[in-house]
Structures are given as C-alpha cells and as structure tokens.
Amino acid sequence: MSAILPLRMTDVSFAAGGRTIIDRVSFDLSAGPSTIVLGANGAGKSVLMRLMHGLLAPSAGKVEWLGDNASRARRLQAMVFQRPVMLRRSVLANITYALGLADVPARDLDRLAFEALEEVGLATLATRPARVLSGGEQQRLALARAWALHPEVLFLDEPTASLDPAATREIETIIKAFDASGTKVILVTHSLGQARRLGDEVLFVHEGCVAELTPTDRFFSQPASAEAAAFIKGETPWI
C-alpha cells in the first residue's frame, strides 16, 4: 500500500527573530497510533506542528516523509487550526473549494462534500454561509473539509481550545472517527484530559525540545522525563 508515513524529523531547528523556538528535534512518527503533541504554553508545540505540516521551513535539519508515496505528501495531509478560517461562501462551497484545489474531478465535488458534511452532522446547513455558523459548527466544518480530502495524516492544532464542553465533545467524536478510519491523527493540546481521551502516544515538548515520545498509558503512569512528570503534576495538583 502506498503511503507517505512514516514522518522523520532529523535535527530540526526553527529560529525566528533571533530566538530559537525549536531546538534540534529528532523523532519518527509512524502510521497507526494517534499522536498527542503535549506541552505547556510557549513550549513550541504549534511551531513543531507547522514544521511537520510544511507551513514553516526549518532553519536547520530535515523533515522527510519516508513512505513510497512521499511525492504526494502535500495532498495527503490536512490541518485543522485552533480558529477555523472559513471563506465567505456557503458551507458546501467551502468544502468543494478545498476539493478543487486537491484536483478532485468536478463531477465528484458535491457528492464528496455532502458525504463529509453528513459525517460531521452539518448536512442540513450545506447552503448556509459558512461564516455565520457558531464556533463549534465552524470547527466541525473545518473537520468536514479535512474529511472530504481523505488525508493520510490529519494535523490538529488545539482544535477545541476556544469551544465549550459540548462542542468539544462533538469535535473529539469526529477526531475518533478519523482515527477509526485509518487516518493518522496528530493533535496539539495542553489538556491532559484530551490527551488521555484521544492519544495512543504522547510527544512531550518542553522549551523547544522533545522530552519524550511514549505510549499514553505509560506517559501518565511513569513519565520518563522529569519535565513531563512536573507538567503532569502541575496540571493535576490533586494527584
């Protein structure tokens, strides 16, 4: 089966404005387990994700897709941002726009877009202007837009950070559906609860470095790094 994974980061650094934000980071992410990128605010999680996704070019080091289909890496990734960015057109058109950019044939656009809207429960809003939807609905639409692309890898940068608990649950359900459908989920969060609910493994980022990459269970029961232990304790002081 042709794939773009695994993703290999080799000594990747990123500096901006004279400040090193990511400092010589190396790790491999393979197909299968969902990966939670966890860390405190300002640890460099979002920058690390943008380096993986290719939105930022590393100052040093290499970001490589090692699969035999690596030439299509661009097309086979999707990203959902903390604040969804919707175009001033209908809900459906926001998805067909993305499909069009991905070279999906015109005759399939509406069908694929509708399927994706049904997946996230927005099919009844298909003709509404996307920008008048609520925050939670817009984030579901962002997920539907990604769903329609059938990406091999889905990046999510704190997708529920500005949502209420009910909307957060809906978003997490959809993320689980991505995982179940075989998409590799890579999610940035600072919420330990979300990491437990959605993660198979945790990539813990501390001050621009990867402190550890551990299966979720082990990460919470016996973190390998002192930084992770301190973070878990700091976030859950009652333990």
Add this chain to the structure above:
Amino acid sequence: MSPLLEAFGGALALIASGDRALLQIVLLSLGVSLAAVVLATLAGLPLGAAVAVARFPGRQAVIVLMNALMGLPPVVVGLVVYLLLSRAGPLGSLGLLFTPPAMVIAQTLLIFPIIAALARQGVEDAWVEYEEQLRSLGAHGIGAALTLVWDIRYSLFTAVLAGMGRALAEVGAVMIVGGNIDGVTRVMTTSIALETSKGDLPLALSLGIVLIALVLALNAAAHMVKEAARRKYG
C-alpha cells in the same frame, strides 16, 4: 435675497427643467469617469492583489510608491498625458488630445494607484488571516490571490468607489487634456470652474448640486450592498 440663495433657486429650476446642455455635461462626466474606473479597476485590483501576496525584492518600495501615488496631483497627471498626446508627443499621431478618450486615459492614470493601493491593503489583511489555511489546502500564487479578492469583494467595493469619487471630482486632469470644449469635452467640474469665472452662478451651482448628489447616491448604494453582504456572508 442673498446671491447664494438666488443661485440655489436658479440651480433647482435648471435641474427641474431638464436642461439639455446640463444633461449632456452630466452624462459625459459619468461616462468618462465610469470608463476610467473600469479600466483602473481591471489593472489596479490584480496588481494590488499580486503585491499583497507576492514576496519579491523591492516590495516595500513598491508599496510606498503605490501609497504615495494615491495623492497624485490631477494637474500633473493631466500635464504628462498632455505631453504624451500632443502633436509633438510620442502618441501624438493618435490625435486623441482634446477628446473624451484622452480624458479617460488621464483619469485612469489618476485613480489606478488609488484602487491598487487600497486593494493591496485589503487583500494583505485577508492574507494574514487566511494564509496558513490556504497554504495548507494547497492554494498559492495567483490562485490564492484570486480567492482572497473574491472573498473580500464587498470591501474592495470601497476601493473602487474611492477611485470613482476621485475621478468625478477632479478638475485639473480633464481640463488640461480635454480642453473644456463646449459640447465635446465639457464635464461637470470643468463647467463649474468656467461658469463660476463667467459669473453664471446658477449653472455652476446646479452642476455642483448634481455632482454631490451623484457621489452621495453612489456611496449610499455601495454602503447598502456592503451591509447586505456583511449580514449575509459574515
């Protein structure tokens, strides 16, 4: 009765009578300025969008130049076009001087930087908001710029409108290249200048009233379109 009131009364009577000469002047004004706006928009919007999205050496200088040219003095534009189109000029053989097309050329040059600079600002603001998402989806270059232009189309209305207002209101450029020839190149602003100096204040004032009413109507229409769009598309 004060001269102003007297002139005002005369102006209203002239407008109400549907005076042919008055109508002709108003129509020529509208025709020349609309043509200039269409041409300047066709050139200015893509240029503004391209500068907003592209990264190239000297980009900052281009932006400063575009912004500075918004304040281009109409008489200077008129003079340059006059030199280009005059018998001895490089384009003199076209015989365009003192014709409406010459006035369209001058006004196009005058408002092109306004539309380009305002479009650049609008598209760039949108680009800041959309860049990561659009790049993630694989949009770049001209495709991305067109997406942005389409997305903020109602805001760009304001840029086009600013150009239209400038074109309708300026007198220097059309005076120099048009020559203010009665029945041929006489527009509202040049007539106002002429009639005022001749002392025909009612005609000058009635033209002024029509001019202001037109600009008001244009802006009101654009505002309504924009508000409706904002309510509809967010």
